[in-house]
Amino acid sequence: MLPYWSAEISPAVTGGGRVLVVAHGNSLRALVKHLDGLSDGEVEELEIPPARPLVYEFDGGTEPARRYRLGRG
Numbered sequence: 001m002l003p004y005w006s007a008e009i010s011p012a013v014t015g016g017g018r019v020l021v022v023a024h025g026n027s028l029r030a031l032v033k034h035l036d037g038l039s040d041g042e043v044e045e046l047e048i049p050p051a052r053p054l055v056y057e058f059d060g061g062t063e064p065a066r067r068y069r070l071g072r073g
Contacts, residue, residue, distance in 0.1 A: 029046055
């Protein structure tokens with residue numbers, strides 16, 4: 001996931017684009033670990049529920065400024 005982040009997602013984000021990432025839970029955990037600076041232990045406890053999009057807004061670069069889930073519950 002991190003090579004894809006570096007090669008594709010990060011340049012799109014820094015260029016002002018909107019990116020939708022759809023992937024397997026473990027791939028998403030790797031990306032969230034990187035973006036949120038989670039430890040190995042923290043990411044093992046991370047639950048990524050299906051059909052509940054996780055939205056990141058960035059600071060103009062690649063640092064998350066805001067993170068939230070869409071939907072209820």
